[in-house]
Amino acid sequence: MLDPLGKAHGATLLSSRTVPELPEVETVRRSLSRALCGRRVVGVEARDVRLRDGIDPAHWPPLIGLELEAVDRRGKYLVARFGPLAAVLHLGMSGRLLVVPSAAPPAPHTHLTVRFAGEVELRFVDPRRFGSATVYPIDALPRVSCLAGLGPDALCEDAGRAVAVAAARSRAPIRNMLLDQRILAGLGNIYATEALARAGIRPTRPGRSLGATRLARLGGAIAEVLGDALAAGGTTLDDGGFQDAEGNAGYFAVELLVYGREGRPCKACGTTIRRVVVAGRSAFYCPRCQR
DNA sequence: ACTCGCCTGTCG
């Protein structure tokens, strides 16, 4: 969870540089809880309303005077509860949540600032603006569509079973199914790809073609890869050009088996890792280890 | 069940 930029500005960085998936969001949740729970909101500022889902500036001032009680997570969504109101946050692809001293200079692309008692601010920074931040009355939460449509959380005990049940009746490539938040909430491309690598399953495999044994192995692999990443505080690996620099300055919290490793040798058998585009997105696999 | 559009930073 250390970031050179964040540290340089004296900020507590609450999200990684990587596209945030479940382990990163959960790490953010824990950090937010630790830093801000029990504090009262004393001011808000919505500077940019052009997020994909939009930030409605009128929705934020009612938080003033309320105390942050808890931060929950559902899949990749965070739900921050302030008594009668709740903020639903999604980091999208490039969203970060920063807890900084009020005096700290604002980072570029700071769309939302929530000022707390004690001279600290929560800042939502999102260059690509795929994230979202919306306030709802607490009793409206069950009807918020983005939350209501989520499948079971990928960290819960029946995650593997949920995947197995869905896979049994679908011809869709298993990688796509793992990305479908209605089936299982929390996986993104990196962890879906890595779970399949650990399970020895090719990403293009139709769900229906997988037997019970392999599906059970997949369920175990999902739990394993998420657990490893979470234990490391989330992956802080850059998804861009720094992939080649494995072990670079300790920012690689998780040993990726195949993700982003096209053309390089499989760590298990040495076979060249392949990249295929499935439903418009890259999938990586070892053609020998993954069938 | 698929494709597209939304965005910007980074790399070839």
Place this chain on the structure above:
DNA sequence: CGACAGGCGAGT
């Protein structure tokens, strides 16, 4: 300067 990265919802 174009390609690509990617979550997610709308559209087909």
